[in-house]
Amino acid sequence: MDDTLAHPWRTEMTVFARAFSGAFLFGIPLLFTMEMWWIGAYAEPWKLVLLLGLTLVANLGLTYFSGFRPGHGWGQAVEQTIEAVSVGVVASAVVLIVLNRISVADPLDSILGKIIVQSVPLSIGASLSSVVFSPGKDRQGDDGPDADYHPWKALFNDLGATAIGGVFLGVSIAPTDEIVMLAAGMSWLHKAALVALSLLIGYGVVFVSGFDRTSMKVDNPGPFQRPLTETTAAYVVSLLVAALSLYLFDRIDFTEPFHSVMSQVIVLALPTTVGGAAGRIAV
Amino acid sequence: MSDESHQEAESGSPTRTAAEWVTLSISIAILVILFGAIGVFYLSGDGENSLIEVTPLTEDVRRERDRFLLPVEIANIGERTASTVNVTVALMVDGEEVESADFSIDFLAGGASERGFAIFTTDPASADVTVGAVSFMEP
Numbered sequence: 001m002d003d004t005l006a007h008p009w010r011t012e013m014t015v016f017a018r019a020f021s022g023a024f025l026f027g028i029p030l031l032f033t034m035e036m037w038w039i040g041a042y043a044e045p046w047k048l049v050l051l052l053g054l055t056l057v058a059n060l061g062l063t064y065f066s067g068f069r070p071g072h073g074w075g076q077a078v079e080q081t082i083e084a085v086s087v088g089v090v091a092s093a094v095v096l097i098v099l100n101r102i103s104v105a106d107p108l109d110s111i112l113g114k115i116i117v118q119s120v121p122l123s124i125g126a127s128l129s130s131v132v133f134s135p136g137k138d139r140q141g142d143d144g145p146d147a148d149y150h151p152w153k154a155l156f157n158d159l160g161a162t163a164i165g166g167v168f169l170g171v172s173i174a175p176t177d178e179i180v181m182l183a184a185g186m187s188w189l190h191k192a193a194l195v196a197l198s199l200l201i202g203y204g205v206v207f208v209s210g211f212d213r214t215s216m217k218v219d220n221p222g223p224f225q226r227p228l229t230e231t232t233a234a235y236v237v238s239l240l241v242a243a244l245s246l247y248l249f250d251r252i253d254f255t256e257p258f259h260s261v262m263s264q265v266i267v268l269a270l271p272t273t274v275g276g277a278a279g280r281i282a283v
Numbered sequence: 284m285s286d287e288s289h290q291e292a293e294s295g296s297p298t299r300t301a302a303e304w305v306t307l308s309i310s311i312a313i314l315v316i317l318f319g320a321i322g323v324f325y326l327s328g329d330g331e332n333s334l335i336e337v338t339p340l341t342e343d344v345r346r347e348r349d350r351f352l353l354p355v356e357i358a359n360i361g362e363r364t365a366s367t368v369n370v371t372v373a374l375m376v377d378g379e380e381v382e383s384a385d386f387s388i389d390f391l392a393g394g395a396s397e398r399g400f401a402i403f404t405t406d407p408a409s410a411d412v413t414v415g416a417v418s419f420m421e422p
Contacts, residue, residue, distance in 0.1 A: 008300035008301060008302040008303070009302045011300075011302070012300070012302035012303060012305075012306055016306065038366075038389070038390050038422070041364055041390050041392045041422075042363075042364035042366075042390070042392065042422045045321045045322075045324040045325035046325055048321050049318065049321050049322070049325065052317065052318065052321070079307055082307065082310045082311055082314060083306065083307065083310045085310075085314060086309070086310035086313040086314060087310075089313055089314075089317065090313070105395075106392065106395060107392050107393055107394035107395055108320065108324075109324045109392075109393075110364070110392040110393075110394075110395065112317065112320055112321060112324075115317075116317065116321075
């Protein structure tokens, strides 16, 4: 029996995890761009409608040739376009709330503007998710069982890939003023939510999206290949990569108060976690 | 290939599960709400020009070592966004300005407000506080 029909909700969760993963992988740098927040705050309504319309058209083209669900045809493409843009809207709303760029006290037109502007790259990422990462692809690049599997080797492979992916995104965002600006504007509740969101995205990209599941092929995965352990260990690596990137670009130093350093590291750890998760499924 | 899947491949519209209907419906609802809300803002026009209101919160003055921190609420009571909003706060004693502080806000959307702090060596409680927005730009 078709797995979609046997487990419809599980399949749907995987499909949307894949779409959200693609959205975050593609759109995270622009979520950390202050000009994007500002443009959203003052963009005129007709421009927002036009932007949303163009986003729908761009996504229609992408979902016709790619998309994040199986199936082809214009009907499927239209449905996936609507879903991809909605994924972009929800993803941008969640991240902007957690980063304290929007709140219930803000004017509604400003909130909508910021969400719509950010949903453009995020929805395109959702539509491209299956092109960037082939669902079910093994981390080592083949689909057969890994005869050389060893827990420690797998651990170092994963953490190395996490560090490389984290550096890729981290060094492009660490030198910008947005990190200190975001860190200063977030309460500790926001920062706690950001840690939780980073862990959730790291887990979702690797273990729920269906992009990769090496451990499924291994009957007895090592202690570090279990989802929660690997997600947590990868987040610690992402924090270290974020701290190192900020230090090398002179954005933090050890004379600063610890809470200031920690805040900036937590903020940059979201992109480094996303980059690290991409690294783990790409390597 | 089964008959059902063969038909699906030909028609390009596979059987939709209840889960797919739910997610598609939620997605359509999100887009309808977005377009609807923007449409309402578009039809309601550009709105009133930016108008900046500055309020010193003298009852909430905080003392930090030898400095006094006076919170100031800056609100855009107009409907258009203002950028580079410059605010000045001065302490007056017997009609003479004894101390002043300035700060700037990058963006202040219509209806939004921000809070800033003016730092003085003189206790604002012992002086008259005058505040004002001296300039802003249209983004």
